Amino acid sequence: MILEGLPRRTKEYRAGAEIIAEGSRPQESCLILEGFAARAQHLSSGKRQFTAVHVAGDFVDLHGLLLKQMDHGVIALSPCRVAFVPHANLKTVTETNPHLTRMFWLSTVVDGAIQRAWITCLGRRSAIQHLAHLICELYLRLEIVDRAENGKFEFPVTQAEIGDMLGLSNVHVNRMLQELRATGLIRWRGSTVQIDDFEGLSTFAEFDPLYLNLSREPR
């Protein structure tokens, strides 16, 4: 994405650090340069749900420009390098550069498509299918930013965090991971995910990459 020319500051975060607080009113939008982050919502019971996972290159809270107050927080899943762009500059873009504005808008719209896929996974897929679906999604998203190849990528998160993505308990994530490994479709040791049969995994998860909008078409 072409962001040269926009002023920004960058900052580093440790794994687990809060990048943007839930309920805050940020004056900047942030962009992940390196690492993994997640959007999180909390319930009074202490339970937590991730509503999105972000990888290098993602403009994480562009929507904060329009929403004013954050309905969710953003946390670092791994060590992260993050760039911040002031809202004032983004607003100027929306007033002077229709094409770039459309790219920004598209970015939030693709986020929405991913969220819809998550909704369908949560509502109608089994836990193990959901897990497989997440792996397929991450692989394709990481591949286009050169963080994955030959079926392999790094994903340094705990099983409890995967649970927060899938809406499962850490115990059940562990069970589903073992079951999925037993199919021979993937291996997952430490933070390294190795997909041995992407076709098979896609079929198993009923994964259709259409929604990720990876094809190149004029906008």
Added chain:
Amino acid sequence: MILEGLPRRTKEYRAGAEIIAEGSRPQESCLILEGFAARAQHLSSGKRQFTAVHVAGDFVDLHGLLLKQMDHGVIALSPCRVAFVPHANLKTVTETNPHLTRMFWLSTVVDGAIQRAWITCLGRRSAIQHLAHLICELYLRLEIVDRAENGKFEFPVTQAEIGDMLGLSNVHVNRMLQELRATGLIRWRGSTVQIDDFEGLSTFAEFDPLYLNLSREPR
């Protein structure tokens, strides 16, 4: 929303009719003038999940302008009157009217916030809390378009369709509805929903209206 001046055609749909097909490449975006619609995704098992519910005044598939191919279908839940605006005209807006463009963008961004709330409901709330949350959301959204007042609104959908919103079976929706009625917080007869204690219902559902972005602030 100010849409005067944009060309459009309007069309009527019966309950259950498909307004936009999953996988299609529409050349227009649609706007619900009257009635209820839902975005739906289908699995091979025949299961269906709604990823959003739309009410009068909602610009349902504005994102279709940017996504080109639909990752979901749009169906009428009740009889609907729908307006269609050609993408060509919307594209012109994005090139000539920054303020209106920002309003369009905001509309898709609020959709995204609602989807995040759905994700958290699906992942971490109990079925009955989720149901209560949906009722709170619908009430506030309908109130601002004058389709709800004094805790009462019309919602002409079947229990199976509610199941497709909540990711539940029709049988379990029935059980949860009875349980929720038994609390005295709501009544629901036929297609009429009566909230007798919105405060209580909000608390029960842990509903926070922040995400609906109802407050009026300059954009």
Added chain:
DNA sequence: CGGTCTATTGACTGGCGTCAAGCACCGTGG
């Protein structure tokens, strides 16, 4: 009056949460 759709109810099953214990790994400090 039968036919279709929806709501309701009961019985049974199973997926997933919860609780708890036991490991494995790692960095710290004695």
Added chain:
DNA sequence: CCACGGTGCTTGACGCCAGTCAATAGACCG
């Protein structure tokens, strides 16, 4: 060198929430 506490992974036992199957009843309609 080993003791240690912390964190994350793994496993088992148990219970409950929600799915499935099936039957009945009611509502609406031609």
